[in-house]
Amino acid sequence: MTVRVQSDPFDAGAELNRFAQDRTDVGAVVSFTGVVRDTKGDLKEMLIEHYPGMTESAITKIADEAVQRWALADVLVIHRYGSLKPGEPIMMVATAAAHRAAAFEAADFLMDYLKSRAPFWKKEVTEEGATWVDAKDADEDALKRW
Amino acid sequence: MNVVYFAWVRERIGLPQETVETDAATVNDLIAELRAREERYAAAFADTSALRVALDQELSDFDAPIAGVREIAFFPPMTGG
Numbered sequence: 001m002t003v004r005v006q007s008d009p010f011d012a013g014a015e016l017n018r019f020a021q022d023r024t025d026v027g028a029v030v031s032f033t034g035v036v037r038d039t040k041g042d043l044k045e046m047l048i049e050h051y052p053g054m055t056e057s058a059i060t061k062i063a064d065e066a067v068q069r070w071a072l073a074d075v076l077v078i079h080r081y082g083s084l085k086p087g088e089p090i091m092m093v094a095t096a097a098a099h100r101a102a103a104f105e106a107a108d109f110l111m112d113y114l115k116s117r118a119p120f121w122k123k124e125v126t127e128e129g130a131t132w133v134d135a136k137d138a139d140e141d142a143l144k145r146w
Numbered sequence: 147m148n149v150v151y152f153a154w155v156r157e158r159i160g161l162p163q164e165t166v167e168t169d170a171a172t173v174n175d176l177i178a179e180l181r182a183r184e185e186r187y188a189a190a191f192a193d194t195s196a197l198r199v200a201l202d203q204e205l206s207d208f209d210a211p212i213a214g215v216r217e218i219a220f221f222p223p224m225t226g227g
Contacts, residue, residue, distance in 0.1 A: 034227055049153055051219060054203035079226065091227060115227035117205070121153035122225045132154050135223035 001067060001075050003059045005050065007082035012092050020074040020096035028100040030107045032093050038086035042126040048081045048090070051119035055079070062113040070106040072097050077110065079120065112142045147212070149176075151190070152221035155197065158190040173199050173208045173218065190220075198223055 004010075012033045020026050036046045063075045072095055079091040093110045097103040122133040150163040170176035177194065180187045191197070199206050200219040212218060 051150070051152060051200070051203070051221070054200060054219070057203060058205075111227055116224055118226040119152070119200070119219075119221065119224050120226035121222065123153070132222065133225045135225050140223070 001060075001063055002077070003056060003063060004078045005052075005055050005059070006078070006080055009080070009088060010078050010092070012089050015076065015078065015092060016094060019076050019094045023073050023096060025098060026073045026096040027098050028103040029094060029096045030100070030103040031095075032107050032111055034090040034092070034111075036084045036086050036088050036090055040126075042128070043086050044125045044127065046084045046086075046090075047123040047125060047130070048084060049121045049123070050079075050081045054119050055081075058118050059114065062110060062117060065113075066095065066106045066110050069109070070095070070097060070102040072102065072106055075106070075110070077114070079114070079118065081120065109146050112139070112146065115139045116143060147215060148217045149180075150217060150219040152219065154222055155190050155220050159186055171211060171213070173201075173206065173210050173212055176212060176218065177208070196222060 016031050020029055059077050063077055066072060067075055074096040076094040084090060093107055095103045095106040116139050124131050124133060147166055148163060149166045151159050151161060156162050168176055168179055170179055177191050181191050194208055198221055199208060201210060201212065201215045202217055
């Protein structure tokens with residue numbers, strides 16, 4: 001299992017190629033990359049704040065649960081903080097399992113939990129000013145699926 | 147005890163963290179003490195349903211006891227992913 005919390009950009013393709021490459025018991029690898037979206041065309045940057053220490057432990061706890069529930073061969077979580085520009089990757093998860101159902105489901109579970117249980121806060125900076133992104137009720141409701 | 151604030155809670159209070167001497171029994175008791183201090187605390191803690199709390203870096207509840215806790219953090223609902 002690999003959990004990385006960093007301000008630096010990362011290469012999702014290179015990370016995915018390295019992920020679980022030494023495992024011959026893996027039949028399925030699923031990955032998700034979250035990207036900074038500029039919906040209205042006015043986003044200057046996204047600022048991501050986090051809680052050093054708790055961030056790593058919260059993500060590790062979520063990843064541990066995914067490994068156990070879906071018998072994953074490996075899991076990778078990378079999440080950035082700091083100043084990000086539109087189009088840059090924010091985070092990625094990758095899961096490796098014997099079969100695809102487990103890999104897909106575990107990646108979906110990880111994303112739902114990272115959204116609402118990993119201590120990150122997003123702030124959008126535009127010409128108009130800066131606004132904290134509100135958590136959505138739908139994101140909290142999504143946890144009930146699991 | 148070390149009290150830590152994040153996101154708009156940090157901005158409203160104007161501090162990322164501070165040391166607080168308290169005999170408060172629960173998180174709610176500590177919030178009542180902080181609210182009574184100054185308007186900026188009252189503003190940050192006006193609606194606790196808009197807040198989350200972590201005790202020693204674990205998510206917790208507002209009625210949780212805080213005896214022995216070293217670090218308490220207040221922040222809005224998380225927006226990771």
